[in-house]
Amino acid sequence: MEALAMQSRAVEVAGAGRRNGALVADRRARAGSLRVGGSAGAPALRARGAKPVAPLCCVKTSRGQQSLHNSVDEALLLKRKAEQVLFELNGRCIYLVGMMGSGKSTVGKILAEVLGYSYFDSDSLVEQAVGMPSVAQIFKVHSEAFFRDNESSVLRDLSSMQRLVVATGGGAVIRPVNWSYMKKGMSVMLDVPLDALAKRIAQVGTASRPLLDQPSADPYTAAFAKLSLLAEQRGDAYANADVRVSLQEIAAKQGHDDVSQLTPTDIAIEALEKIQNFVIEHSMSSGPFDDL
Numbered sequence: 153m154e155a156l157a158m159q160s161r162a163v164e165v166a167g168a169g170r171r172n173g174a175l176v177a178d179r180r181a182r183a184g185s186l187r188v189g190g191s192a193g194a195p196a197l198r199a200r201g202a203k204p205v206a207p208l209c210c211v212k213t214s215r216g217q218q219s220l221h222n223s224v225d226e227a228l229l230l231k232r233k234a235e236q237v238l239f240e241l242n243g244r245c246i247y248l249v250g251m252m253g254s255g256k257s258t259v260g261k262i263l264a265e266v267l268g269y270s271y272f273d274s275d276s277l278v279e280q281a282v283g284m285p286s287v288a289q290i291f292k293v294h295s296e297a298f299f300r301d302n303e304s305s306v307l308r309d310l311s312s313m314q315r316l317v318v319a320t321g322g323g324a325v326i327r328p329v330n331w332s333y334m335k336k337g338m339s340v341m342l343d344v345p346l347d348a349l350a351k352r353i354a355q356v357g358t359a360s361r362p363l364l365d366q367p368s369a370d371p372y373t374a375a376f377a378k379l380s381l382l383a384e385q386r387g388d389a390y391a392n393a394d395v396r397v398s399l400q401e402i403a404a405k406q407g408h409d410d411v412s413q414l415t416p417t418d419i420a421i422e423a424l425e426k427i428q429n430f431v432i433e434h435s436m437s438s439g440p441f442d443d444l
């Protein structure tokens with residue numbers, strides 16, 4: 153867990169961070185403005201050891217390379233929203249939860265970049281911790297329970313840090329102990345219709361996702377059937393998330409019939425909006441590290 157150890161040291165240097173005594177009313181006012189720049193939200197320190205997220209311009213989808221942003225305006229809106237939310241977050245981590253293929257990694261990298269946070273993928277950290285190249289292999293050689301134990305350890309370690317965006321594994325929500333870790337930050341559920349998920353997954357195949365892998369079946373049908381079952385079993389667990397970002401709701405707001413017309417930036421903007429509203433509503437101006 154070298155990456156985590158290095159990140160941990162950087163967090164120590166960052167210290168407790170800025171204390172935030174702003175009144176809720178001030179924060180509400182700020183939420184309504186579109187202020188660009190300013191130093192209030194600047195991260196105290198970019199984590200040493202954690203790789204800066206490379207600038208993003210496009211994402212590979214079933215239709216080839218899709219632009220992350222529809223326009224410069226959209227990219228600016230994203231940045232402005234991030235500036236506002238950064239202040240409210242006060243260093244809290246963001247945990248993205250959602251079904252396999254829901255866009256946790258894609259949206260997580262965008263959020264990390266605009267917030268100046270470090271990005272981690274919990275599946276990758278488990279692979280590193282176990283010393284195996286893929287989750288599929290860990291399931292095969294060990295077991296799902298072994299994977300889940302390691303997933304919990306990774307989330308526990310991450311929960312002592314600040315300024316991270318964490319893309320969690322799709323099943324991280326099923327263990328209550330994982331919620332005790334994720335509740336130290338903000339959890340955001342990406343809610344994507346099952347047919348859109350199955351299409352995305354069928355595009356890349358199911359081999360890397362052991363719970364969906366049925367080599368003899370048509371990938372879309374197999375993925376759709378299993379995802380439907382998992383969604384039913386995990387509905388209550390996903391509902392623990394602090395905020396839910398529904399792609400269907402964003403598409404409806406934008407007048408699209410289909411969620412496939414949404415860019416990852418649209419989704420990231422909505423996530424920031426929901427995070428901001430949640431933090432303001434819950435008056436979470438003081439961070440969990442303020443007393444350290």
Ligand SMILES: Nc1ncnc2c1ncn2[C@@H]1O[C@H](COP(=O)(O)OP(=O)(O)OP(=O)(O)O)[C@@H](O)[C@H]1O
Pocket residue numbers: 211212213214218250251252253254255256257258259319320321322352353356412414415416419
């Ligand atoms: N808004 C989007 N529109 C279209 N395709 C997308 C969108 N977001 C992500 N994708 C594509 O869907 C697939 C899954 O996305 P991603 O890997 O980000 O999801 P995930 O939730 O991290 O999945 P995993 O289960 O692997 O952790 C990828 O091929 C990605 O390029």
Ligand SMILES: O=C(O)C1=C[C@@H](O)[C@@H](O)[C@H](O)C1
Pocket residue numbers: 251252275287320321322323324360361362363
């Ligand atoms: O939904 C799930 O249970 C999983 C999702 C993946 O991210 C991996 O964590 C693993 O394949 C299990």
Ligand SMILES: [Mg+2]
Pocket residue numbers: 256257258273319
């Ligand atoms: Mg992922």
